[in-house]
Amino acid sequence: MSFIWTIAEQHDGELKAVSFELLARGRALADALDTRLASVLIGAEVSEAQLQELVVRGADEVYYIEDRRLAEFVCESWSNTLATLVRQYQPAVILAAATSTGRTLMPHLAVKLNAGLTADCTELAIEAGTDNLLQTRPAIGGNIMATIKTPDNRPQMATVRPRSTVPLPRDPQRAGKIIRVPADEAEVETRVRVLGCRTDAEDFVNLEEAEVVVAGGKGMKRAENFALLRDLAAQLDAMVGASRDAVDRGWIGYPHQIGLSGKTISPKLYIGAGISGSIQHLAGIKTAETIVSVNRDPDAPLHSIADFAIVGDLFEVVPELTRRLKALKAAET
Numbered sequence: 300m301s302f303i304w305t306i307a308e309q310h311d312g313e314l315k316a317v318s319f320e321l322l323a324r325g326r327a328l329a330d331a332l333d334t335r336l337a338s339v340l341i342g343a344e345v346s347e348a349q350l351q352e353l354v355v356r357g358a359d360e361v362y363y364i365e366d367r368r369l370a371e372f373v374c375e376s377w378s379n380t381l382a383t384l385v386r387q388y389q390p391a392v393i394l395a396a397a398t399s400t401g402r403t404l405m406p407h408l409a410v411k412l413n414a415g416l417t418a419d420c421t422e423l424a425i426e427a428g429t430d431n432l433l434q435t436r437p438a439i440g441g442n443i444m445a446t447i448k449t450p451d452n453r454p455q456m457a458t459v460r461p462r463s464t465v466p467l468p469r470d471p472q473r474a475g476k477i478i479r480v481p482a483d484e485a486e487v488e489t490r491v492r493v494l495g496c497r498t499d500a501e502d503f504v505n506l507e508e509a510e511v512v513v514a515g516g517k518g519m520k521r522a523e524n525f526a527l528l529r530d531l532a533a534q535l536d537a538m539v540g541a542s543r544d545a546v547d548r549g550w551i552g553y554p555h556q557i558g559l560s561g562k563t564i565s566p567k568l569y570i571g572a573g574i575s576g577s578i579q580h581l582a583g584i585k586t587a588e589t590i591v592s593v594n595r596d597p598d599a600p601l602h603s604i605a606d607f608a609i610v611g612d613l614f615e616v617v618p619e620l621t622r623r624l625k626a627l628k629a630a631e632t
């Protein structure tokens with residue numbers, strides 16, 4: 300019996316990177332408990348090679364529930380299907396990603412299973428002696444880290460922020476079992492009909508996957524000034540992010556928010572302009588490789604963690620960066 304499960308995610312038959320991040324988390328827990336790790340995938344037309352990739356990245360077993368009607372995420376039918384599988388195999392732990400799919404699915408599933416659920420965990424561990432899952436997440440505005448456990452109910456369920464873990468390296472020698480689970484007619488039946496998916500909408504800003512992010516805060520002063528950041532972003536093939544203050548003022552949409560109550564990003568390069576660097580904002584950029592801060596206040600907290608701190612007026616510095624990048628590109632061609 301597998302005791303640790305991860306819920307893999309796919310789009311159009313392609314596994315999402317977060318599926319491998321969850322396996323890294325799950326592997327550590329399964330090894331600590333000396334038990335097996337399974338990944339559950341729901342969808343349609345996922346190739347054998349993709350299923351095998353879950354094994355190569357750490358799973359001992361893969362449960363693949365395939366049905367054309369399950370290709371797109373529909374909470375009701377996915378949750379029904381998963382609940383049946385959980386009742387059958389009784390895993391001790393289920394980890395899902397804190398993506399919009401995971402955040403919607405897991406509460407629904409938790410209610411069905413009468414289980415607890417800790418959202419947005421940053422640390423997971425096994426408690427010595429009890430084998431309970433220790434689920435740690437920021438609480439009270441990010442000022443403390445709270446560790447939560449569920450000693451009485453099973454499964455223990457948690458969501459984990461995308462990009463908060465590095466996937467395990469591929470191990471093509473790993474062997475595992477692919478178990479194809481037929482979908483139950485009654486469970487797949489749903490009152491929801493998917494008419495299509497909009498991937499052009501603002502909600503789909505995929506900041507988590509961006510290699511370069513240029514973000515603006517309250518120092519940007521008004522919505523129109525974000526055009527300066529978009530110009531810079533265009534030179535760097537970057538996406539535009541923001542602090543909560545900028546989002547709350549309506550200068551840019553919520554999907555751009557970085558931080559504790561926004562997105563966790565892990566780009567190679569993050570440039571923050573007019574962002575002070577509150578603890579809640581920093582929670583979202585902890586794993587960025589290189590941090591550049593542009594702020595006229597030399598004591599801004601973002602400066603102190605930045606690899607490059609530019610003390611100056613962003614309305615001079617940002618256009619100057621854009622100008623120099625343009626000049627560099629022109630010189631290269």
Ligand SMILES: Cc1cc2nc3c(=O)[nH]c(=O)nc-3n(C[C@H](O)[C@H](O)[C@H](O)COP(=O)(O)OP(=O)(O)OC[C@H]3O[C@@H](n4cnc5c(N)ncnc54)[C@H](O)[C@@H]3O)c2cc1C
Binds near residue numbers: 441545558561614
């Ligand atoms: C529960 C909770 C969750 C939260 N979640 C988030 C979150 O997810 N993300 C987040 O960002 N915040 C979050 N916050 C809010 C957070 O506490 C801060 O209020 C917010 O991050 C501040 O945004 P800011 O840096 O843009 O603004 P400020 O802190 O006001 O900083 C603006 C900065 O701009 C600089 N500046 C001004 N003019 C210029 C100029 N011309 N040139 C250069 N620099 C200039 C100033 O020196 C200042 O440092 C959360 C708060 C709570 C309580």
